[in-house]
Amino acid sequence: MSILEVKDLSIQFGGLKAVDHFNLSVDHNELVGLIGPNGAGKTTIFNLLTGVYTPTEGSIYLNDVSTIGKRPSDIVLLGSSRTFQNIRLFKNMTVLDNIKVAYHNRMDYNFVSSIFKTKKYKIEEARANEIAKELLEVFDLLEFKDHLAKNLPYGKQRKLEIARALATNPQILLLDEPAAGMNPQETEELMATIKLIKNQFNVSILLIEHDMKLVMGICERIVVIDYGKIIAKGNPKEIRTNKDVIKAYLGE
Amino acid sequence: MELFIRQLINGLNTGSIYALVAIGYTMVYGIIKLINFAHGEIMMFGAYFAFLFAFSLSFQLPFILVIVLSMFFAALLGILIERVAYKKLRKAPRISALITAIGMSLFLQHLAQLIFGATPYVMKQLVDTTPVTIFNFDISRLTLLTIGLSIFFMILLSLFVYKTKPGKAMRAVSQDKEAAVLMGINVDNIISLTFAIGSALGALGGIFYAMTYSQIYPTMGVLPGLKAFIAAVFGGIGSIGGAMIGGYLIGIIETMTKAYISSKWVDVIVFGLLIVILLFKPSGILGKNRKEKV
Amino acid sequence: MRAKIKNIKDLLIDPRFINYTIIVTIFLVMFSLIQFELVNRYIYNLLVMVLIMIVMSTSLNIATGFLGELVLGHAGFMGIGAYTAAIIGIALRPYIEVDLLLFVVSAIAAMILAGTAGLLVGTPALRLRGDYLGIMTLGFGEIVRNLITNLDTVTNGAQGLAGIPRIMTFPIAFWTTVLIVTTIFLFMNSRHGRAILSIREDEIASESVGINITRYKLLAFVLASMFAGVGGAMFAFKEGFLAPVSFNFLKSVEIFVIVVLGGMGSLSGSIVSSIVLVFLPEYLRDFKEYRYLLYSAILVITMLYRPKGLMGTKEFDFTQLKNKITTFTKRLKARFSKGSDR
Ligand SMILES: Nc1ncnc2c1ncn2[C@@H]1O[C@H](COP(=O)(O)OP(=O)(O)OP(=O)(O)O)[C@@H](O)[C@H]1O
Ligand SMILES: [Mg+2]
Numbered sequence: 001m002s003i004l005e006v007k008d009l010s011i012q013f014g015g016l017k018a019v020d021h022f023n024l025s026v027d028h029n030e031l032v033g034l035i036g037p038n039g040a041g042k043t044t045i046f047n048l049l050t051g052v053y054t055p056t057e058g059s060i061y062l063n064d065v066s067t068i069g070k071r072p073s074d075i076v077l078l079g080s081s082r083t084f085q086n087i088r089l090f091k092n093m094t095v096l097d098n099i100k101v102a103y104h105n106r107m108d109y110n111f112v113s114s115i116f117k118t119k120k121y122k123i124e125e126a127r128a129n130e131i132a133k134e135l136l137e138v139f140d141l142l143e144f145k146d147h148l149a150k151n152l153p154y155g156k157q158r159k160l161e162i163a164r165a166l167a168t169n170p171q172i173l174l175l176d177e178p179a180a181g182m183n184p185q186e187t188e189e190l191m192a193t194i195k196l197i198k199n200q201f202n203v204s205i206l207l208i209e210h211d212m213k214l215v216m217g218i219c220e221r222i223v224v225i226d227y228g229k230i231i232a233k234g235n236p237k238e239i240r241t242n243k244d245v246i247k248a249y250l251g252e
Numbered sequence: 253m254e255l256f257i258r259q260l261i262n263g264l265n266t267g268s269i270y271a272l273v274a275i276g277y278t279m280v281y282g283i284i285k286l287i288n289f290a291h292g293e294i295m296m297f298g299a300y301f302a303f304l305f306a307f308s309l310s311f312q313l314p315f316i317l318v319i320v321l322s323m324f325f326a327a328l329l330g331i332l333i334e335r336v337a338y339k340k341l342r343k344a345p346r347i348s349a350l351i352t353a354i355g356m357s358l359f360l361q362h363l364a365q366l367i368f369g370a371t372p373y374v375m376k377q378l379v380d381t382t383p384v385t386i387f388n389f390d391i392s393r394l395t396l397l398t399i400g401l402s403i404f405f406m407i408l409l410s411l412f413v414y415k416t417k418p419g420k421a422m423r424a425v426s427q428d429k430e431a432a433v434l435m436g437i438n439v440d441n442i443i444s445l446t447f448a449i450g451s452a453l454g455a456l457g458g459i460f461y462a463m464t465y466s467q468i469y470p471t472m473g474v475l476p477g478l479k480a481f482i483a484a485v486f487g488g489i490g491s492i493g494g495a496m497i498g499g500y501l502i503g504i505i506e507t508m509t510k511a512y513i514s515s516k517w518v519d520v521i522v523f524g525l526l527i528v529i530l531l532f533k534p535s536g537i538l539g540k541n542r543k544e545k546v
Numbered sequence: 547m548r549a550k551i552k553n554i555k556d557l558l559i560d561p562r563f564i565n566y567t568i569i570v571t572i573f574l575v576m577f578s579l580i581q582f583e584l585v586n587r588y589i590y591n592l593l594v595m596v597l598i599m600i601v602m603s604t605s606l607n608i609a610t611g612f613l614g615e616l617v618l619g620h621a622g623f624m625g626i627g628a629y630t631a632a633i634i635g636i637a638l639r640p641y642i643e644v645d646l647l648l649f650v651v652s653a654i655a656a657m658i659l660a661g662t663a664g665l666l667v668g669t670p671a672l673r674l675r676g677d678y679l680g681i682m683t684l685g686f687g688e689i690v691r692n693l694i695t696n697l698d699t700v701t702n703g704a705q706g707l708a709g710i711p712r713i714m715t716f717p718i719a720f721w722t723t724v725l726i727v728t729t730i731f732l733f734m735n736s737r738h739g740r741a742i743l744s745i746r747e748d749e750i751a752s753e754s755v756g757i758n759i760t761r762y763k764l765l766a767f768v769l770a771s772m773f774a775g776v777g778g779a780m781f782a783f784k785e786g787f788l789a790p791v792s793f794n795f796l797k798s799v800e801i802f803v804i805v806v807l808g809g810m811g812s813l814s815g816s817i818v819s820s821i822v823l824v825f826l827p828e829y830l831r832d833f834k835e836y837r838y839l840l841y842s843a844i845l846v847i848t849m850l851y852r853p854k855g856l857m858g859t860k861e862f863d864f865t866q867l868k869n870k871i872t873t874f875t876k877r878l879k880a881r882f883s884k885g886s887d888r
Contacts (some may be wrong), residue, residue, distance in 0.1 A: 355846040
């Protein structure tokens with residue numbers, strides 16, 4: 001069954017067609033790579049999928065529910081979650097609280113409970129703490145739980161952002177260049193983490209990445225776009241030898 | 253009809269003042285994205301400068317020299333404020349810069365109070381106020397002078413911004429600071445220049461304001477400052493032409509409200525208008541919309 | 547999770563217990579000072595004023611410190627609350643003899659009306675960002691002041707509203723303040739509070755993890771205006787007389803300055819800076835002319851050299867103080883023993 005179903009997705013910025021009739025279908029627990037040269041429209045596709053931008057044309061279905069016109073926060077409730085190309089953490093909040101914010105909608109107590117510190121409040125907060133810690137454990141971040149997010153080293157910030165995205169309990173995870181700015185060793189580690197997430201959390205992953213080694217190494221299927229249009233799709237082997245792809249990357 | 257035309261002329265008079273002051277807001281905002289709350293105080297200091305040059309010297313300076321000297325000193329004050337208070341905060345969060353601007357505004361008000369005292373100075377007329385008759389209308393010379401000189405300076409400004417090299421540099425900086433640096437433009441100097449021009453025009457507005465209401469006092473810049481700011485928002489903040497149009501519109505709306513509704517409701521209507529603009533077209537008449545990139 | 551309290555010793559080191567004890571102690575000390583007339587009328591009034599400014603600044607802190615939005619019209623909400631409470635207080639005085647009850651009834655009305663105004667302004671205004679929101683709230687504040695002046699049949703206009711029962715005693719003011727500050731504190735430590743903080747940190751990221759930012763911005767804004775309404779009610783019953791000028795732009799700025807100097811996002815910062823900024827000017831009376839000059843200079847200098855205010859976003863906690871003292875003594879001891887080794 002497909003989690004995400006995208007048909008003819010397009011958006012126009014003034015005269016620029018940043019995304020042009022983009023089609024994609026992602027199955028349960030699949031890992032799909034989305035690649036393309038700089039400015040190809042990859043991040044824009046994420047912004048469309050998460051409701052940051054409204055498409056000028058096309059449809060998006062998440063678990064058979066249309067997301068068009070829905071606000072980003074509601075689309076999260078439908079089961080998708082993302083990270084950003086330029087890390088966007090809650091910098092002045094602790095690592096633990098970063099996760100707990102994402103856990104917001106899975107907690108169930110109201111305004112009044114929080115002021116009277118009712119039993120429900122305490123139970124829910126305790127549960128959130130536990131789950132957040134478990135999640136941090138998976139990403140080797142537990143020892144930093146009381147640090148402010150801004151004080152983490154770069155690689156760990158990337159990890160925290162992925163952990164935060166997972167805390168919303170998504171069925172599909174959208175990762176925008178998670179390896180950007182990482183050294184080869186960190187990238188290696190990240191590859192392992194992504195595989196781990198896929199298996200342990202049973203999610204589908206859509207991955208934007210420039211690091212070809214990473215993409216070719218872990219993606220089952222790859223979609224290549226250039227100037228907003230799909231120019232190739234297939235498994236890593238097919239993509240590596242595709243003429244159009246080579247041309248797009250090397251230029252004419 | 254006669255009343256209407258008379259009010260229209262009054263509106264143009266007030267509007268000229270707002271337009272002059274609004275230009276300062278809009279230029280500064282365009283270049284460093286800061287609402288310079290202290291601009292109303294520059295206006296006030298401009299008026300005090302004019303008072304000093306006109307009445308405290310042992311000899312009588314010609315009117316035009318009074319104006320030019322006051323504008324010059326206001327320009328220096330503007331540059332000083334930017335260098336002392338704002339420069340350090342260019343990369344700081346917007347809210348810090350804004351708080352600084354509010355602080356600067358209060359500081360200048362109380363500085364003026366300390367120097368000149370809280371009691372208003374009476375601004376004796378600097379020009380001949382006998383009315384002239386144009387098409388059967390008696391119009392005060394002061395009104396004519398205000399409108400005329402304002403328009404003159406606005407034309408001068410437009411020529412400067414669009415025809416001269418520093419003017420072009422100024423526009424470049426307001427569009428893209430990094431690119432401007434790469435092109436070899438000295439951004440610091442351009443920002444100072446912007447403050448200087450904005451402040452000089454603000455001072456001119458302050459002088460006319462003081463002459464129209466014949467009073468100068470430390471908090472005189474607050475209300476016209478706010479209204480000029482509304483004018484800048486109305487016209488589209490960042491756009492010089494917008495500030496002029498906005499200034500005249502606010503001036504006319506204000507005088508018409510006074511004439512046909514009640515002077516009690518002027519501020520409610522002008523501030524209400526601000527809210528309506530912000531809600532329906534925050535980019536104003538000539539402004540552009542910008543969205544944050546993700 | 548905290549350990550269950552089993553015996554007295556556990557109770558004594560329980561942070562909640564320590565904080566409560568300290569609040570009650572402060573109250574008892576102040577109250578006995580007043581009872582034994584060791585505090586004159588003048589200081590008494592200043593104390594109540596401090597409490598009012600604490601309510602005003604901690605409430606503004608919700609919108610400006612925690613949510614991170616620039617609100618320049620807080621005095622407008624205070625004015626709405628003040629006039630509502632005053633008018634109701636005057637009307638109900640003949641029927642309600644108990645001061646506390648009269649205050650509670652009027653303050654609730656003030657809270658509801660100010661909150662409604664907050665909802666009406668906030669719903670459209672919060673679509674705007676940064677300076678624009680600031681300007682819009684500034685405009686709102688000016689409109690409120692003008693309306694109060696112009697609707698003279700209800701408010702007695704610029705001449706001012708007199709004859710308000712002066713029922714704002716220190717105990718009522720104190721416990722109202724404690725109630726409000728505690729509520730804000732507990733609220734900010736809930737999932738709702740975290741959601742609000744996350745909006746300040748990064749709106750887009752906040753939405754991306756499922757926070758309905760419109761709803762939480764509005765919630766923060768309305769809460770801030772509701773408590774400002776209570777602050778207004780306290781002010782009305784303290785002064786016994788209200789005039790529109792008390793709620794002008796300068797008042798909004800004054801409250802704003804308290805929040806900024808205390809540290810945006812720190813309730814204890816707001817409390818400390820309320821105390822300082824109410825008392826300091828009184829002791830600077832001899833320098834009356836320089837007072838506001840100093841004030842504004844401090845504001846600018848703070849922004850330039852300590853933009854996060856006195857406390858930053860941190861909270862001052864008596865239990866932390868205890869920890870600090872223990873670590874300090876430990877260090878001292880360590881140094882001492884090292885010294886004696888030599
Ligand atoms: N909000 C916007 N307004 C106007 N143009 C935009 C906007 N967002 C993106 N674009 C344009 O759309 C195109 C695609 O941008 P996008 O960020 O999606 O590229 P990308 O594939 O993610 O590139 P990179 O690998 O550099 O991250 C670019 O030309 C960009 O300038
Ligand atoms: Mg991108």
